[in-house]
Structures are given as structure tokens and as C-alpha cells.
Amino acid sequence: MRISTLSRAVAAEFAPEVTYLNTSSWGLLPRRTIAAVKALADENAAGRRVGVGDFEAVEAARVGFARIVGVHPDRVATGSSVTVHVGLIAASLPPGAEVLCPEGEFTSVISPFAxxxxxxxRYAPLAGLADAVRPSTALVAFSAVQSADGRVADLDSVRAAAAAHGARTLLDCTQAAGWFPLDAGAYDYTVAGGYKYLLCPRGTSFLTVTEEAQSTLPRLFAGWVSAGPPWTSNYGPQQRFAPSARSFDEPPAFLSYHGAQHSLALLAEIGPDALHAHATGLAARLRAGLAELGHPAVSSESAVVAVPGLDDRAPGLVEAKVAVSAPAGNLRISCHLYNTEADVDRVLELLARGVAER
Structure with a gap:
């Protein structure tokens, strides 16, 4: 998709009232997504629907996510949060198993293990994560893109080191899926929250599991949707499970998934290559401008730009109607499909004028 076509698609779907550069916290909902959620809510309120939603919407979201991360839909389980998915993986490990994580990793990735x-x-610096894998390591759990500062992990090196030592891999794609090219099939497990760069309503998350690794996960959250065909196993102990990652599905938040299918379809229409080029190009422009102002950003080819020690500027930018965030002592500015060069230049102009400088 050409950039001009991307611009037209964005204009049809988004109308933020602020300069929105905070997708690392949550993504804007497209108009088509909002319409789908409202339509289902109206049907539920009026009593016009049998049931509270359609499993067809869940399947459409599953297929849409699978396409984005490059796996077959049978390897995708749907759920409500990354923490629940990671908790399932944590429950699968034997007592005493060693889990290796990056220092400063997002809490949802490490807390279920810790x-x-x-x-x-065990923890190691992100840059040295591959070197820290050892024969005793059972699992390496890490994010493709760090939440705090946008650094992109050396995915190939970590994956190779894990394979060399017989360790499994868990990749959190929450800050990456939607703009960063991913091959989820190269990892034993991946997890992704849908409400950031995937532009889905909160309450959507995705777990991918290789066919071999599916046998390692316990039926910790087995329920009526785990059987596969809806409405066929509602009573009594679960007797059968879907012969795929669907057996790890949680009962869906239908309002969220009715919207999610449309958000994921929009991302597919734009295409990963065009979106990656657009987001990282804006981020590169921002890093260059920050360097000229004497505010060097964390070095990374990422759509997320973080400036250490500049977190105190965030309130002033927000007051000036520029949505940013300030995690872990950084001013964090994240670029996505609905951002423009004008957005980047506005941030640079405000920082040059000393907005909220202390």
C-alpha cells in the first residue's frame, strides 16, 4: 500500500482531537471498530440477539492476528490479557526450572514466573540476553520491543542461543505486533495484548503455541469454549478439547472481539511493510530532531522513541494536547499508522520552546 493510500485509509478511520503519540500505552480505535462494538451493545440492550455475541467474530480476529504474525490460525488461542497467557506457561514448568528474562522487562512477562x-x-541486560542463556535455562521470556524505552531485542541471536541450549522461548509481541514484522512460528510461545498497536478494544489478547509446545501446557483454564465447536460442551466435566491451540481459548469478551476483527482487518489492508516503513520513518525523524535539540534518544530502529531523563516534560506536552507517556524515567513517544510528520514536528517545536522545562 502506497503512503498516499495509507493516508486516505487513516483519514477515513481516525479523527483524534489531540496529537496522539501514545500507542505504547493504548492504540486509537478505528471508526469501523467502534461501529461494530456499538452495534453489538445496542443489540444486547434491545434483546434482539440470541446470545451476547458471535464466535464468528472471534474466529475472524484469530485469523486476522495469525496473518499478521505469520502462523496458521490453529496455533492461535484467544484470551483477555497477556498476564493470563503467561500464567498458563508459568504453570507448565517443573519446580526448579530456570527462566531467563531481560532486566527491566514488563511485569506481565516476568511476574507469573517470579x-x-x-x-x-534470572535476569540479564537485554543486549547480553543471548550470551546469558546456559544449559540449565528452561525458558527465555522476553519482549520483541521493550515497553520502557522501545529497544528492539536481537531476536535472531536469542532464538539461536535458546535452541543451542535446548531452552524454549516466550516472546511478548505487545509493543511490536501491528508495526514490526514478526514470525511467531519461530518461538515456542508468543503473547500479545490487542489494545496497543493492534488497535483492538481492551479485553483482547492472543497466544501462539507451536504444535509441539501445545502438549506442554496444562488445562488450567479449561472451560466450555475449550472443546472447539461453540455450545457443545456446556455441562459436566470437560470431556474433549479442540485439537489445536483453540483448546486454550478463554471465554471471549464479545464486545471486544466484535471490534477486534475490524481493527485487524484494517491493519491487513494497509500491510506490514508499509506500516513498518511509515512508523519507523517518523521515529527516525523524531530522533534526529531530538539530537539537534540536545536530547539524544535511546538508540534503536523502533517505532517507539524514548528520551532518558526527560520524563518531566510529559505533563506539559499533555497540557499542550500532545499525548505521550513517561515510563521508567523516559519521555516515551510512539508512532503508528495515524501519525504524521506534522505530529513529530509539533513535539519538537514544543520541546524547543521549553514546554514544561524544569
Whole structure:
């Protein structure tokens, strides 16, 4: 998709009232997504629907996500949050298993392991994560793109090191899926929250599991949707499970998934290559401008730009109707499909004028 076509698609779907550069916190909902959620809510309120939603919407979202991350839909489980998916993986490990994570990793990726109580959780700098894998490592759990500062992990090196030592891999794609080219099939497990760069309503998340790794996960959250065909296993103990990652599905938040299918379809229409080029191009422009102002950003070819020590500027930018965030002492500015060069230049202009400078 050409950039001009991308611009037309964005104009049809988004109308933010602020300069929105905070997708790393949550993504804007497209108009088509909002319309689908409202339509289902109206049907539920009026009693016009049998049931509270359609599993066809869940399947459409599953297929849409699978297309984005390059796997077959049978490898995708749907759920409500990354924490629940990671908790399932944490429950699969034997007592004493060693889990390796980057220092400063997002809490949802590490807390289910750290708080189980009988696992050995070890941390290493992100840049040295591959070198820190050792024969005793059972699992390497890390994010493709760091939430705090946008750094992109050396995916190939970590994956190779894990394979060399027989360790499994868990990749959190929450800050990457939607703009960063991914091959989820190269990892034992991937997880992704849908409400950031995938532009889905909150309450959508996705777990991918290789066919081999599916046998390692416990039926910890087995329920009536785990059987596969809807409405066929509603009573009594679960007797059968879907012969795919669908067996790890959670009961869906239908309002969220009715919207999610449309958000994921929009991303597919734009295409990963055009979106990656657009987002990282804006981020590169922003980094160059920040350097000229004497505010060097964290070095990374990422759509997420972080400036250490400039977090105190965030309130002033927000007051000036520029949506940004300030995690871990950084001013964090994230670029996505609905952002423009004008958005980037506005941030640079405000920072040059000393907005909220202390």
C-alpha cells in the first residue's frame, strides 16, 4: 500500500482531537471498530440477539492476528490479557526450572514466573540476553520491543542461543505486533495484548503455541469454549478439547472481539511493510530532531522513541494536547499508522520552546 493510500485509509478511520503519540500505552480505535462494538451493545440492550455475541467474530480476529504474525490460525488461542497467557506457561514448568528474562522487562512477562515460588528466575541486560542463556535455562521470556524505552531485542541471536541450549522461548509481541514484522512460528510461545498497536478494544489478547509446545501446557483454564465447536460442551466435566491451540481459548469478551476483527482487518489492508516503513520513518525523524535539540534518544530502529531523563516534560506536552507517556524515567513517544510528520514536528517545536522545562 502506497503512503498516499495509507493516508486516505487513516483519514477515513481516525479523527483524534489531540496529537496522539501514545500507542505504547493504548492504540486509537478505528471508526469501523467502534461501529461494530456499538452495534453489538445496542443489540444486547434491545434483546434482539440470541446470545451476547458471535464466535464468528472471534474466529475472524484469530485469523486476522495469525496473518499478521505469520502462523496458521490453529496455533492461535484467544484470551483477555497477556498476564493470563503467561500464567498458563508459568504453570507448565517443573519446580526448579530456570527462566531467563531481560532486566527491566514488563511485569506481565516476568511476574507469573517470579511469584510462582518454586522457579529460578534470572535476569540479564537485554543486549547480553543471548550470551546469558546456559544449559540449565528452561525458558527465555522476553519482549520483541521493550515497553520502557522501545529497544528492539536481537531476536535472531536469542532464538539461536535458546535452541543451542535446548531452552524454549516466550516472546511478548505487545509493543511490536501491528508495526514490526514478526514470525511467531519461530518461538515456542508468543503473547500479545490487542489494545496497543493492534488497535483492538481492551479485553483482547492472543497466544501462539507451536504444535509441539501445545502438549506442554496444562488445562488450567479449561472451560466450555475449550472443546472447539461453540455450545457443545456446556455441562459436566470437560470431556474433549479442540485439537489445536483453540483448546486454550478463554471465554471471549464479545464486545471486544466484535471490534477486534475490524481493527485487524484494517491493519491487513494497509500491510506490514508499509506500516513498518511509515512508523519507523517518523521515529527516525523524531530522533534526529531530538539530537539537534540536545536530547539524544535511546538508540534503536523502533517505532517507539524514548528520551532518558526527560520524563518531566510529559505533563506539559499533555497540557499542550500532545499525548505521550513517561515510563521508567523516559519521555516515551510512539508512532503508528495515524501519525504524521506534522505530529513529530509539533513535539519538537514544543520541546524547543521549553514546554514544561524544569
Amino acid at each position: 511469584h510462582r515460588g518454586d522457579l529460578s528466575v
